[in-house]
Amino acid sequence: MKKVLIALLLCLLPMYVYAGEAKPLAKDPAVEKRLVNLAQNLRCLVCQNESLAASQADLAKDLRQEVREMIKKGMTDQQIKDYLVARYGDFVLYDPPVKKTTLVLWYGPFALMLIGLAVLFYQLRKRRRTVLETELTPEAQQRATALLNDEENNQA
């Protein structure tokens, strides 16, 4: 009986070992989900073309930990963004607010598109005018036909 009991207890041992080791790995999934959502829209300052979620830079790891702790403290997404903006500026946001300094960023592409459209319309109108201008008189038309026929004959 004693042996059986010991055997049973030994069977439980791996579970304890597992629980002990898994703890630091098993993060709160809700926190992680919010972290990823937030960090995808934040820029890593070290590798500026990477998001905070993707970057492996040391600072990005530290900031993810910081954000994780803020989430656990119950801060809202906006509060967390404000915290980072207060330290690193609007630059950390992939979706920066419309301000005096970001006007060109937000509206520059539309301005360029308008210029492009204006050039396109100007060119199209100019082309239509040239097409209208080259209407042929009946004589000229006849001559053109004759020349074309002549050319065809020559080729043949």
Place this chain on the structure above:
Amino acid sequence: MMRFILPLVVFLVLAGFLYVGLGLHPHEVPSPLIDKPAPAFSLPQLDQPAKQFSPAEMKGKVWLFNVWASWCESCKDEHPVLLDLAERKLVPIYGLDYKDKPADAQAWLNTAGNPYKLVAQDTDGRVGINYGVYGVPETYIIDKQGIIRYKQIGPITMQNLRAIILPMVHKLEQQP
């Protein structure tokens, strides 16, 4: 005539933009902390861990707060400039040893020389985050009221010391 002028104008505008782009430093992100109070902290001193340092002690003085680390290569480029500045006693330099092992930092200062009045030990980098540090070395000029007036991103060189940092320190020292 127009068919020559238009491409020329487009080319000149593009060349102008590219030329300006050559002189930009996209890695230097303007700090939102300029003209804001230097974030408060209290950290152990590198050589005397039992003692703390807090920027509040610096009220009434213009000082440089230099963020560095023994693992940081460009800090080593900057080091002779800091030593020279310390020797001339123009402005006190306080250090923040960022995410570093105190023993490594102390060993580096012992061999290379110590330009700092005092170094605060920021082992976990929390104070660095509060100062918006993202690439060491970084240097802040803090005025008598404890307001951050300037942030240098990357190593201080003799040129920007002469052109920006010293004139600004001089100007701030005239202020109350």
